[in-house]
Amino acid sequence: MSQPIDQxxxxxxxxxxxxxxxxxxxxxxxxxxxxxxxFGDPDRLRHLAGEIKQHAIENLDTYLPQVEQRxxxxxxxxxxxxxxxxxxxxxLRIMRDRGATRMVKAKTMVSEEIELARFLxxxxxxxxxxxxxxxxxQIDDDHPSHIVRPIIHKNRREIATSFEREGLGxxxxxxxxxxxxxxxxxxxxxxxxxxxxxxxxFVSAESGRIVLVTNEGNSRFCLAATRCHxxxxxxxxxxxxxxxxxxxxxxxxxSGTAQDLTxxxxxxxxxxxxGQPDGPEEMHVIFVDNGRTEVLASDCREILRCIRxxxxxxxxxxxxxxxxxxxxxxYPGPVGAVLSPLLMGERxxxxxxxxxxxxxxxxxxxxxxxxxPIPDLLLRLRARAKEENVPxxxxxxxxxxxxxxxQPAVWKAALAxxxxxxxxxxxxxxxxxxxxxxAKRTLPEWRGGEFRKWMKARKRPSA
Amino acid sequence: MxxxxxxxxxxxxxxxMATCLCDAFYDDVAAATVEVLEHLGVEVxxxxxxxxxxxxxxxxxxxxxxxxxxxxxxxTFAGEEPVVIPSASCAAMMFHGAVLEFEREPDAAEVGxxxxxxxxxxxxxxxxxxxxxxxxxxEARVALHRSCHSRGxxxxxxxxxxxxxxxxxxxxxxxxxxxxxxFGGTFAVTFxxxxxxxxxxxxxxxxxxxxxxxxxxxxxCLMHLGGLAQAEGKxxxxxxxxxxxxxxxxxxxRG
Ligand code: SF4
Numbered sequence: 001m002s003q004p005i006d007q008x009x010x011x012x013x014x015x016x017x018x019x020x021x022x023x024x025x026x027x028x029x030x031x032x033x034x035x036x037x038x039f040g041d042p043d044r045l046r047h048l049a050g051e052i053k054q055h056a057i058e059n060l061d062t063y064l065p066q067v068e069q070r071x072x073x074x075x076x077x078x079x080x081x082x083x084x085x086x087x088x089x090x091x092l093r094i095m096r097d098r099g100a101t102r103m104v105k106a107k108t109m110v111s112e113e114i115e116l117a118r119f120l121x122x123x124x125x126x127x128x129x130x131x132x133x134x135x136x137x138q139i140d141d142d143h144p145s146h147i148v149r150p151i152i153h154k155n156r157r158e159i160a161t162s163f164e165r166e167g168l169g170x171x172x173x174x175x176x177x178x179x180x181x182x183x184x185x186x187x188x189x190x191x192x193x194x195x196x197x198x199x200x201x202f203v204s205a206e207s208g209r210i211v212l213v214t215n216e217g218n219s220r221f222c223l224a225a226t227r228c229h230x231x232x233x234x235x236x237x238x239x240x241x242x243x244x245x246x247x248x249x250x251x252x253x254x255s256g257t258a259q260d261l262t263x264x265x266x267x268x269x270x271x272x273x274x275g276q277p278d279g280p281e282e283m284h285v286i287f288v289d290n291g292r293t294e295v296l297a298s299d300c301r302e303i304l305r306c307i308r309x310x311x312x313x314x315x316x317x318x319x320x321x322x323x324x325x326x327x328x329x330x331y332p333g334p335v336g337a338v339l340s341p342l343l344m345g346e347r348x349x350x351x352x353x354x355x356x357x358x359x360x361x362x363x364x365x366x367x368x369x370x371x372x373p374i375p376d377l378l379l380r381l382r383a384r385a386k387e388e389n390v391p392x393x394x395x396x397x398x399x400x401x402x403x404x405x406x407q408p409a410v411w412k413a414a415l416a417x418x419x420x421x422x423x424x425x426x427x428x429x430x431x432x433x434x435x436x437x438x439a440k441r442t443l444p445e446w447r448g449g450e451f452r453k454w455m456k457a458r459k460r461p462s463a
Numbered sequence: 464m465x466x467x468x469x470x471x472x473x474x475x476x477x478x479x480m481a482t483c484l485c486d487a488f489y490d491d492v493a494a495a496t497v498e499v500l501e502h503l504g505v506e507v508x509x510x511x512x513x514x515x516x517x518x519x520x521x522x523x524x525x526x527x528x529x530x531x532x533x534x535x536x537x538x539t540f541a542g543e544e545p546v547v548i549p550s551a552s553c554a555a556m557m558f559h560g561a562v563l564e565f566e567r568e569p570d571a572a573e574v575g576x577x578x579x580x581x582x583x584x585x586x587x588x589x590x591x592x593x594x595x596x597x598x599x600x601x602e603a604r605v606a607l608h609r610s611c612h613s614r615g616x617x618x619x620x621x622x623x624x625x626x627x628x629x630x631x632x633x634x635x636x637x638x639x640x641x642x643x644x645x646f647g648g649t650f651a652v653t654f655x656x657x658x659x660x661x662x663x664x665x666x667x668x669x670x671x672x673x674x675x676x677x678x679x680x681x682x683x684c685l686m687h688l689g690g691l692a693q694a695e696g697k698x699x700x701x702x703x704x705x706x707x708x709x710x711x712x713x714x715x716x717r718g
Binding site: 002003005006007009010025317318321322356357358359360361362363365366376379380381382383384385386392393394395396398399401402404405406407408411415418432433436437439440441442443444445446447448449450451452454455458 | 481483485486487488489490493494497509511512513514515517519520521522523524525526528529531532534535539560563564611612614615639641642643645646647648649650651652653654655656657658659660661662664686687689690691693694
């Protein structure tokens with residue numbers, strides 16, 4: 001039996017695979033060209049960015065109090081949420097206190113992680129996604145399949161059908177029309193909203209500035225039209241100083257979407273101050289833990305450096321073939337194969353198969369703008385799954401092999417004995433791994449021990 | 464770099480780690496490795512007790528089983544000489560993987576020391592011995608496979624330098640060369656669909672440039688790709704780098 005992600009990939013319709021493959025490949029190739037054309041040594045920049053983020057996550061005990069103080073000084077209110085539930089409730093409280101019923105939302109992965117929109121809808125409040133991709137995910141009651149491009153798995157015909165169903169106009173799959181219709185629809189939502197919610201790509205501990213990058217400008221609309229700005233942010237998004245942003249922003253746009261810089265980069269220094277013409281009068285920053293301190297205490301803490309650029313998804317041969325939904329998680333691909341099981345806490349075994357969905361090729365590590373050694377972390381999680389005795393379908397048992405490989409005399413006997421595979425049809429050999437191998441591939445001839453004979457005959461005595 | 468802290472090569476004697484795949488299937492590759500090294504005036508010792516580098520269990524998450532095998536390997540390859548391996552994957556296991564799984568073990572230092580004197584073959588020739596070009600003749604258009612475990616090492620540039628300097632040999636580039644072929648050890652059998660898909664994509668790119676030979680520093684990838692191509696009824700000619708270097712000394716492709 002093969003692993004769940006393999007089975008998902010085998011069932012994936014060819015057109016879905018083709019659209020995921022094509023757009024990830026294109027973005028990846030553009031990214032690589034851009035970085036190597038513009039920087040003499042992009043690898044050094046990646047290492048530097050990795051060191052900055054590693055320093056930040058290892059010193060959160062210094063930086064979090066510092067950022068809280070800066071934010072309060074700027075007039076923002078700060079909330080701490082240890083779980084997703086607590087974060088959802090904090091948002092609900094802020095809205096209720098203001099008598100607010102309608103929220104417009106920019107794209108934030110942490111709100112997906114804590115399922116905020118569903119929670120608010122459950123309490124009779126409206127929460128409208130304003131990022132085009134997230135908006136389509138929302139009307140389809142679907143899930144994002146990529147952390148930067150949520151609808152990478154959908155083609156425009158599907159989108160046009162959804163728009164027609166939602167009463168956004170007669171079927172038309174022209175991308176410009178789709179965008180115009182969404183814009184028109186959302187404009188009314190912005191004007192009617194009482195609260196705007198965004199994430200944060202970075203928060204500077206030095207200045208308390210919230211940094212937001214987008215390409216659609218929808219986060220600006222969220223803030224322009226509402227009186228109350230809620231920022232939902234994972235505690236790992238802190239950077240020590242404003243100038244660290246020079247390194248990180250230079251890498252984020254290029255790595256994520258192959259742009260020098262995203263179309264919009266906002267630095268938000270607090271709510272509207274006296275004398276300022278516009279901006280929300282109230283600002284709340286909710287820092288979300290939701291399992292992150294546990295990750296920080298684990299031997300996989302490097303994953304908290306992640307700046308959610310999506311480059312590791314784009315380059316990953318498994319992601320390209322299987323698509324994001326194969327990972328059953330808000331965070332798919334290589335980063336998700338590490339982060340998603342870790343964020344499960346006690347329920348780690350439910351996602352312990354994710355770290356196995358990798359040939360350990362290392363392409364993710366090579367592109368990661370914060371140099372996260374993803375393959376090493378995947379391996380550590382595999383070791384953890386083994387220690388916790390999580391069953392792993394199709395994995396050959398390693399105990400017998402280790403017994404062989406630790407005893408040279410037995411090993412040599414096996415080398416001679418292996419010849420039997422040359423004389424038996426593979427179908428008759430009851431070894432599942434061999435069957436799985438031979439389903440699509442021929443086996444080479446067994447020549448166990450031949451080299452040793454050759455070496456002996458050539459020169460004696462050998463050591 | 465993954466293997467940046469290696470001890471410099473001083474003597475002219477090495478220990479050969481042939482790899483379990485060559486031990487079981489590809490004896491000619493191990494023999495070619497010996498001949499290539501001897502051509503360079505290097506004395507090759509083959510420690511008889513050797514088995515496997517321990518990678519299958521390491522990748523499978525069974526680190527206790529893997530460490531047993533690595534400890535055996537550390538004992539088997541005692542000494543000071545460089546250990547040369549005709550595989551980027553097994554070499555990376557020795558200087559990176561084993562180090563990772565021994566982080567909290569009392570004998571981590573011994574494992575680290577073995578890693579620092581372990582070399583993949585092409586890297587050893589070019590960066591260990593300082594040999595920058597290869598003599599002989601080899602009339603062929605060759606496409607070079609990038610083994611994934613050579614990422615972050617000097618193996619690919621070294622292999623390119625050696626192959627590119629051989630008279631008659633031309634290197635041909637192909638699409639998405641940096642993408643994995645889908646072998647991945649036990650991945651090939653636990654994710655058979657994905658593994659085959661990745662392999663088919665690689666074969667498509669390679670066939671598009673129609674090289675005479677597909678050459679790799681690792682047999683494992685070739686076992687997968689060659690087996691896949693053969694089962695499709697459209698075999699490709701695969702060679703290990705060591706075979707090409709040896710055969711160049713003898714005048715050209717054979718076998
Ligand atoms: S792990 Fe690295 S490459 Fe992947 S999304 Fe995060 S920052 Fe980007």
